[in-house]
Amino acid sequence: MKIIIIGGGIGGLTTALRFHQAGFEVKVFESVKEVKPLGVGINTLPHSVRVLTNLGLQGILAKNAIETTDLVYFNKFGQQFWTEPRGRFAGYKWPQFSIHRGTLQMILWEEAKRVLGEERLIANHHLARFEQDETGVTAYFTNRETGENSRVETGELLIGADGINSVVRQQLYPNEGPPVYSENVLYRGTTRMKPFLNGSSMAMIGSMQQKMVVYPIDPTPDADGNYLINWVGNLKEGKSRLTARDWNREADKARLVDIYKEWTFDWLDVPAMINGAKAVYEFPMSDRDPLDRWTFGRVTLLGDAAHPMYPIGSNGASQAILDADYLAECLLTSENVVDALEAYDKERVPAAAKVVLQNRAKGPDQIMDMMEERFPQGFTPDEIPHEELANVMDHYKKIAGFDVQTLNQKK
Numbered sequence: 001m002k003i004i005i006i007g008g009g010i011g012g013l014t015t016a017l018r019f020h021q022a023g024f025e026v027k028v029f030e031s032v033k034e035v036k037p038l039g040v041g042i043n044t045l046p047h048s049v050r051v052l053t054n055l056g057l058q059g060i061l062a063k064n065a066i067e068t069t070d071l072v073y074f075n076k077f078g079q080q081f082w083t084e085p086r087g088r089f090a091g092y093k094w095p096q097f098s099i100h101r102g103t104l105q106m107i108l109w110e111e112a113k114r115v116l117g118e119e120r121l122i123a124n125h126h127l128a129r130f131e132q133d134e135t136g137v138t139a140y141f142t143n144r145e146t147g148e149n150s151r152v153e154t155g156e157l158l159i160g161a162d163g164i165n166s167v168v169r170q171q172l173y174p175n176e177g178p179p180v181y182s183e184n185v186l187y188r189g190t191t192r193m194k195p196f197l198n199g200s201s202m203a204m205i206g207s208m209q210q211k212m213v214v215y216p217i218d219p220t221p222d223a224d225g226n227y228l229i230n231w232v233g234n235l236k237e238g239k240s241r242l243t244a245r246d247w248n249r250e251a252d253k254a255r256l257v258d259i260y261k262e263w264t265f266d267w268l269d270v271p272a273m274i275n276g277a278k279a280v281y282e283f284p285m286s287d288r289d290p291l292d293r294w295t296f297g298r299v300t301l302l303g304d305a306a307h308p309m310y311p312i313g314s315n316g317a318s319q320a321i322l323d324a325d326y327l328a329e330c331l332l333t334s335e336n337v338v339d340a341l342e343a344y345d346k347e348r349v350p351a352a353a354k355v356v357l358q359n360r361a362k363g364p365d366q367i368m369d370m371m372e373e374r375f376p377q378g379f380t381p382d383e384i385p386h387e388e389l390a391n392v393m394d395h396y397k398k399i400a401g402f403d404v405q406t407l408n409q410k411k
Helices: 010-022 046-054 058-064 101-116 167-172 253-259 270-275 316-333 337-360 363-374 386-400
Strands: 002-006 025-029 041-044 070-074 080-085 097-100 126-132 137-142 149-155 157-160 180-193 201-206 210-216 227-236 281-287 299-301
Touching (some): 002 010, 002 137, 010 025, 025 149, 041 101, 041 316, 046 058, 046 316, 058 097, 070 363, 097 101, 097 227, 126 167, 157 167, 227 253, 281 337, 299 337, 337 386
Parallel strands (some): 070 201
Antiparallel strands (some): 070 080, 137 149, 180 227, 180 281, 210 227
């Protein structure tokens, strides 16, 4: 079976590796001229690390990532109100990794190049459109710089793993319109600094009105003992000039330092951390409404092309990896392509939609707003509603597919 994958990001490359492992012929087409390690930090949760482990990648991930030990929540005064172990420290068979997005993408790209062959990773090819009939799919590509037609490719199946502004999705849903802007703006940066808490913790501070997420993403310190720390500030900005996703718009760092100027704690100096970043980028937090179906004949969607979601609960990349694994299983166990894609839709469309909607409802981070609303001036330890908070956190794990009991039953 010959399969065409549109998009050489984390979802597309994981799909290519998983399909190759399953014995399928795969080609990956990427719009950009050269794949580079762009972006900032992300988390891969145990359910997705399971898939990457089965692809033989856990070792190289461990060398290039931080194995997250715990997740800790604080209010805007730096008071801790929730902590839980993560990954193997929580009893999972697989770790949780915090890693630079670009590092993960390059690990996947190099592995795909090694096992598939460089000739099956085709950069600088932008999908213009596709056609399909009962026997296969034809994809037409252009050069984005010149606009000239560059290639025609045929296959039995086409997968759109081309992100939130997916060309494949646009052709399937021509009247959908732009992404839905949440009125929250994310401010993202990385800073070389001394470790905080136990050195491998992920910290969540504040509330959804003003929030900061902080975690290390590189296990190697510099000569001064500083580690690369990824941070994300989330501000409720309301109707903003930002209306579409853009990873490359530089923000006003001084303004951000001023907004967070009171957030100086004995375990972390947030203004100093922001000020220490070489650059800060602003990113309008957006998603799309869940679809009823991703599959039309021999064409389907995967990852952000299928279910772009708010970066809450560390599930964006992880859900794309789960898509890849399940679609491979469907292709291996179904008699034909169309049946396989229908089975993929039946399982993954509702599962991913639940995560998208749960993230819109603040996901696990709703405990931050619960504490802010009840204790705007801070709290005493005996006031923390531990059972309520635990219920929220456990509920999200089940919806997102990584409650420990269910996951550990898998191989």
